Amino acid sequence: MKEVRTLGFDDSPHTRADGRVPVVGVHMRGATRVEGLLLTDVARDGGDATSRVARCVVESGLRGLRAILLDGASFGGFNVVDLDGLHQETGVPCIAFTRGVPDLDAMRAALRNVPDPEAKWALLAARRRATIATETTPITISFAGVDERGAVEVLAATTARGHTPEPLRLAHMIAALVR
């Protein structure tokens, strides 16, 4: 699989004082070519991450995307992304990437401190997950609109070194800058 086009999203560092948190999208071809950048924002601990990211993708007018990659389960604290909803709204397969194995019990406990914990937990619990062993830290992915094998193929086609896909590594760096 060559030249797969993807969009990788990550959020900026933030504090409790921030109302809205920037989210950066990096449009890439393969693992080396940056084609463009997108910028949106989400409410900290809010419930608009799915609609904000979906709107950002749709308004970009990008066609032929193989996948949308997300760094982690949620943006802006606990603004949880509905992976199936994002796939349905954009028509593009969605893959959430996490280093390590998420502690779901701890996440459920932490959700008690934010608005709408039950609905957010339902989104997290409904995700199809797979943990992939590496020679170092394992990675965990959840996916919608693509099966595990297809998701792993996308990761392989977008990773240059190490285990973090380039669109997410770059989105992380840029999001830290635009804060």
Next chain:
Amino acid sequence: MKEVRTLGFDDSPHTRADGRVPVVGVHMRGATRVEGLLLTDVARDGTRRVRFADRALRALAAAAVARTALCQRLGDG
């Protein structure tokens, strides 16, 4: 020469209303690997950009010296 490390700088679009203008630096290895990003700002139409460019050039020169030293060490080894 493979994997040469460079810093590329460019400024943001700006208008006459802007007092300071962001300048972004991209640290790269070769032509494809982004290693990191830097952010600073300069006064619009000011003189500090000269000092900033001077600092950037000094940093690059220091990096080149370090690289040369490393190559020599590797060559000696």
